[in-house]
Amino acid sequence: DGGITQSPKYLFRKEGQNVTLSCEQNLNHDAMYWYRQDPGQGLRLIYYSQIVNDFQKGDIAEGYSVSREKKESFPLTVTSAQKNPTAFYLCASSISVAAGANVLTFGAGSRLTVL
Amino acid sequence: AQSVAQPEDQVNVAEGNPLTVKCTYSVSGNPYLFWYVQYPNRGLQFLLKYITGDNLVKGSYGFEAEFNKSQTSFHLKKPSALVSDSALYFCAVRDLENNRLAFGKGNQVVVIP
Numbered sequence: 001d002g003g004i005t006q007s008p009k010y011l012f013r014k015e016g017q018n019v020t021l022s023c024e025q026n027l028n029h030d031a032m033y034w035y036r037q038d039p040g041q042g043l044r045l046i047y048y049s050q051i052v053n054d055f056q057k058g059d060i061a062e063g064y065s066v067s068r069e070k071k072e073s074f075p076l077t078v079t080s081a082q083k084n085p086t087a088f089y090l091c092a093s094s095i096s097v098a099a100g101a102n103v104l105t106f107g108a109g110s111r112l113t114v115l
Numbered sequence: 116a117q118s119v120a121q122p123e124d125q126v127n128v129a130e131g132n133p134l135t136v137k138c139t140y141s142v143s144g145n146p147y148l149f150w151y152v153q154y155p156n157r158g159l160q161f162l163l164k165y166i167t168g169d170n171l172v173k174g175s176y177g178f179e180a181e182f183n184k185s186q187t188s189f190h191l192k193k194p195s196a197l198v199s200d201s202a203l204y205f206c207a208v209r210d211l212e213n214n215r216l217a218f219g220k221g222n223q224v225v226v227i228p
Contacts, residue, residue, distance in 0.1 A: 004158075006158075035218075040124070040220055040221075041220055042205065042218045042219055042220035042221055043159075043205070043218040045215075045216075090158055090159070092158075092159075101147055101164065101166045101209075103149070103161045103164065104151075104159070104161070104216075105161075106151075106158030106159045106160070107158050108156075108157050108158050109156065109157065109158050111156070
């Protein structure tokens with residue numbers, strides 16, 4: 001089945017540690033995205049990538065980093081500089097960024113808790 | 116910048132009654148509009164979208180939405196709600212001028228048996 005796989009589903013981190021969330025897609029989509037979801041705030045865009053080896057900051061990129069070395073993979077690192085990292089993180093993909101009508105396909109999410 | 120407003124935090128409806136989830140939007144150009152649904156601890160699933168053409172859009176699971184340009188609204192509707200429709204619903208708008216996608220804060224729908 002085609003889709004997006006996020007791992008781990010649950011992650012606990014001590015303050016000051018970096019953690020990396022995995023996102024893999026087998027949909028052959030060019031564009032990939034990372035969103036953060038907090039209760040009552042909807043989804044906020046962290047980073048997105050339109051093509052391999054290229055990515056752009058979203059609305060809340062501070063304290064996060066990404067890479068796009070392969071078309072199917074778009075890992076997100078939550079660094080110690082992120083002041084409030086406890087949240088639900090969603091990875092998504094679409095055929096492209098440029099085509100406005102494209103629908104996003106989402107992974108099941110990763111819940112990060114800072115202890 | 117584009118934005119979406121979902122004015123109600125929670126919508127409660129009895130099973131079998133009509134369900135409406137409200138959404139208004141703001142864009143500088145022509146909008147592409149979307150509805151997604153999220154079940155607990157899951158990612159979002161696409162329900163339907165408006166691009167152009169007929170103002171009434173039909174989507175998955177019996178949902179439909181009506182685009183109203185004069186009221187800048189895109190309300191989601193279902194004629195007869197099911198308990199399994201209980202979930203978090205997100206409206207989203209893409210501004211074609213900058214191609215950015217903005218999500219609303221979401222509406223929790225509770226269908227009471």
